[in-house]
Amino acid sequence: xxxxxxxxxxxxxxxxxxxxxxxxxxxxxxxxxxxxxxxxxxxxxxxxxxxxxxxxxxxxxxxxxxxxxxxxxxxxxxxxxxxxxxxxxxxxxxxxxxxxxxxxxxxxxxxxxxxxxxxxxxxxxxxxxxxxxxxxxxxxxxxxxxxxxxxxxxxxxxxxxxxxxxxxxxxxxxxxxxxxxxxxxxxxxxxxxxxxxxxxxxxxxxxxxxxxxxxxxxxxxxxxxxxxxxxxxxxxxxxxxxxxxxxxxxxxxxxxxxxxxxxxxxxxxxxxxxxxxxxxxxxxxxxxxxxxxxxxxxxxxxxxxxxxxxxxxxxxxxxxxxxxxxxxxxxxxxxxxxxxxxxxxxxxxxxx
Amino acid sequence: xxxxxxxxxxxxxxxxxxxxxxxxxxxxxxxxxxxxxxxxxxxxxxxxxxxxxxxxxxxxxxxxxxxxxxxxxxxxxxxxxxxxxxxxxxxxxxxxxxxxxxxxxxxxxxxxxxxxxxxxxxxxxxxxxxxxxxxxxxxxxxxxxxxxxxxxxxxxxxxxxxxxxxxxxxxxxxxxxxxxxxxxxxxxxxxxxxxxxxxxxxxxxxxxxxxxxxxxxxxxxxxxxxxxxxxxxxxxxxxxxxxxxxxxxxxxxxxxxxxxxxxxxxxxxxxxxxxxxxxxxxxxxxxxxxxxxxxxxxxxxxxxxxxxxxxxxxxxxxxxxxxxxxxxxxxxxxxxxxxxxxxxxxxxxxxx
Numbered sequence: 001x002x003x004x005x006x007x008x009x010x011x012x013x014x015x016x017x018x019x020x021x022x023x024x025x026x027x028x029x030x031x032x033x034x035x036x037x038x039x040x041x042x043x044x045x046x047x048x049x050x051x052x053x054x055x056x057x058x059x060x061x062x063x064x065x066x067x068x069x070x071x072x073x074x075x076x077x078x079x080x081x082x083x084x085x086x087x088x089x090x091x092x093x094x095x096x097x098x099x100x101x102x103x104x105x106x107x108x109x110x111x112x113x114x115x116x117x118x119x120x121x122x123x124x125x126x127x128x129x130x131x132x133x134x135x136x137x138x139x140x141x142x143x144x145x146x147x148x149x150x151x152x153x154x155x156x157x158x159x160x161x162x163x164x165x166x167x168x169x170x171x172x173x174x175x176x177x178x179x180x181x182x183x184x185x186x187x188x189x190x191x192x193x194x195x196x197x198x199x200x201x202x203x204x205x206x207x208x209x210x211x212x213x214x215x216x217x218x219x220x221x222x223x224x225x226x227x228x229x230x231x232x233x234x235x236x237x238x239x240x241x242x243x244x245x246x247x248x249x250x251x252x253x254x255x256x257x258x259x260x261x262x263x264x265x266x267x268x269x270x271x272x273x274x275x276x277x278x279x280x281x282x283x284x285x286x287x288x289x290x291x292x293x294x295x296x297x298x299x300x301x302x303x304x305x306x307x308x309x310x311x312x313x314x315x316x317x318x319x320x321x322x323x324x325x326x327x328x329x330x331x332x333x334x335x336x337x338x339x340x341x342x343x344x345x346x347x348x349x350x351x352x
Numbered sequence: 353x354x355x356x357x358x359x360x361x362x363x364x365x366x367x368x369x370x371x372x373x374x375x376x377x378x379x380x381x382x383x384x385x386x387x388x389x390x391x392x393x394x395x396x397x398x399x400x401x402x403x404x405x406x407x408x409x410x411x412x413x414x415x416x417x418x419x420x421x422x423x424x425x426x427x428x429x430x431x432x433x434x435x436x437x438x439x440x441x442x443x444x445x446x447x448x449x450x451x452x453x454x455x456x457x458x459x460x461x462x463x464x465x466x467x468x469x470x471x472x473x474x475x476x477x478x479x480x481x482x483x484x485x486x487x488x489x490x491x492x493x494x495x496x497x498x499x500x501x502x503x504x505x506x507x508x509x510x511x512x513x514x515x516x517x518x519x520x521x522x523x524x525x526x527x528x529x530x531x532x533x534x535x536x537x538x539x540x541x542x543x544x545x546x547x548x549x550x551x552x553x554x555x556x557x558x559x560x561x562x563x564x565x566x567x568x569x570x571x572x573x574x575x576x577x578x579x580x581x582x583x584x585x586x587x588x589x590x591x592x593x594x595x596x597x598x599x600x601x602x603x604x605x606x607x608x609x610x611x612x613x614x615x616x617x618x619x620x621x622x623x624x625x626x627x628x629x630x631x632x633x634x635x636x637x638x639x640x641x642x643x644x645x646x647x648x649x650x651x652x653x654x655x656x657x658x659x660x661x662x663x664x665x666x667x668x669x670x671x672x673x674x675x676x677x678x679x680x681x682x683x684x685x686x687x688x689x690x691x692x693x694x695x696x697x698x699x700x701x702x703x704x
Contacts (some may be wrong), residue, residue, distance in 0.1 A: 170639070261459050267632045270636075278629070280625075283619055284646050296638065
């Protein structure tokens with residue numbers, strides 16, 4: 001077994017604290033990665049605090065992982081020691097069902113194994129995430145990171161990036177379309193970058209007028225303040241696609257009214273109850289679709305990374321030290337980050 | 353002006369009572385129809401009682417209208433006196449917008465003119481529906497009814513029929529698919545007939561085990577009782593398409609769990625708030641779509657009528673006299689009808 005240091009939470013009320021644990025030894029299909037950077041996702045906070053009532057403790061969060069390969073198993077072909085590699089939200093799946101065969105491991109019929117706050121396949125052992133020195137992952141769930149990208153700013157691509165890239169691709173967002181990205185946070189700022197790169201006319205839809213300038217810097221052609229009823233009415237029925245990145249339950253009805261006939265709004269952030277309730281009329285009138293999307297499959301995650309390398313797309317980040325993670329969480333609650341915290345794992349060594 | 357007798361409600365608390373009013377004279381593009389039969393739609397009840405807070409009184413309900421053409425304007429080519437004709441939920445639209453050009457008049461960007469509880473285009477005059485002797489409608493909004501069909505059982509096709517036919521066609525329901533029809537009422541029983549005629553394997557999803565036998569008679573291959581948690585779990589993730597005909601707000605989450613990856617549930621009945629609330633996870637996990645559909649366009653309504661003529665499909669009905677309409681409403685509240693009340697307009701003459 002591999003001894004690893006990291007940070008964990010032990011219950012829903014306590015801060016992250018130093019934690020030592022063991023990883024499995026590298027098996028024939030495994031890749032052992034020295035973690036260099038790990039992004040802080042909003043869902044880390046949700047799970048650390050048991051917002052989804054499914055938390056398993058102790059929990060080592062982190063599923064936006066970038067690092068250097070230190071060892072590979074005998075059957076590993078896609079990576080070798082010294083390569084840069086990434087791990088996202090899942091580390092395994094059944095690999096046999098329809099979804100897995102389609103490269104949609106995130107929708108595995110038997111449940112994908114999440115990178116943390118889950119149990120290893122066929123075992124009671126907890127999975128531990130990226131707020132740690134090392135991780136061992138089966139090669140199918142590891143992507144290769146080109147060394148031309150700024151590695152620390154790549155980390156958030158593994159969750160925030162693929163979560164926005166995948167639905168924009170699946171619903172064929174492209175030139176000639178007016179596309180709204182709702183919510184300017186970790187996901188939203190990647191949504192703006194991707195929608196722009198795909199050639200759409202991008203409208204940032206936000207509750208906060210003060211975010212307008214930054215939205216334009218990120219690539220938005222226009223800013224729509226959702227609290228401005230007059231502006232919302234002027235945009236009603238004009239959007240070809242909406243990507244809703246708001247991470248908590250909220251009123252989707254005003255956004256649905258922005259869509260053209262037959263068009264789709266995709267939720268990627270809000271897993272919990274949509275309150276105030278969705279009105280049936282919001283989908284019936286105009287034959288609209290309220291849809292959702294979860295991260296992306298492994299092949300598509302690699303495709304996304306390669307797309308980012310070609311188009312020089314990374315996340316806008318703020319680096320934090322491992323020992324400052326609790327302050328970062330406090331700031332995340334207040335949306336006080338542009339647009340993703342990334343933990344520099346070198347700080348874990350300093351702390352030791 | 354044309355003097356017409358019918359039945360109207362004068363406020364949300366009162367019964368339907370005899371009512372005399374005027375229709376416009378037949379214009380160059382108009383068709384004057386002597387109404388023979390008019391179906392009672394669940395939405396007649398909603399609107400008579402102001403459930404949607406948009407009722408205009410006096411209100412003459414009725415939008416499942418079948419009758420005989422008595423006169424046509426000079427420019428009318430598709431119908432002539434003596435033909436049988438049908439009128440559904442709308443009697444006009446802007447006829448110029450994108451939706452109208454696409455033959456989707458029900459989604460007219462300027463609002464289709466509803467058959468009743470609306471105002472005539474460019475006027476303050478109320479529209480009055482089919483609980484009456486005669487109606488005058490622009491030819492685009494009139495369909496031709498083949499005389500081979502049982503006319504009285506055709507009436508509900510103009511709303512319940514097209515409302516279920518259209519989404520089953522739009523989402524390409526057909527052979528090799530497992531399709532669920534949720535709710536066995538006026539809409540649901542037509543949904544079963546159409547889904548079966550399109551070649552799908554049809555599962556009736558109902559809260560009422562006692563409806564199973566009848567569902568099979570109508571064409572269902574299987575019955576799933578939605579209150580049976582074990583049966584619901586056994587069917588989880590197995591449906592290619594769901595048509596939800598429940599006419600009031602309800603919990604859609606258990607139904608969404610029945611869908612396969614990437615599949616769609618379409619609401620056609622519940623315009624109001626979906627309570628308990630939709631969980632974001634119901635669409636995010638499995639990239640599912642919660643969609644809606646409203647009646648159908650006029651060309652598609654004619655297509656549906658012609659399909660019914662070829663396949664000998666009509667509604668299962670119970671005839672009522674005009675003067676018994678209030679009792680019929682009371683029974684409708686209790687779902688005590690198999691499956692649609694149709695008013696025999698000859699009774700209006702008796703009553704006079």
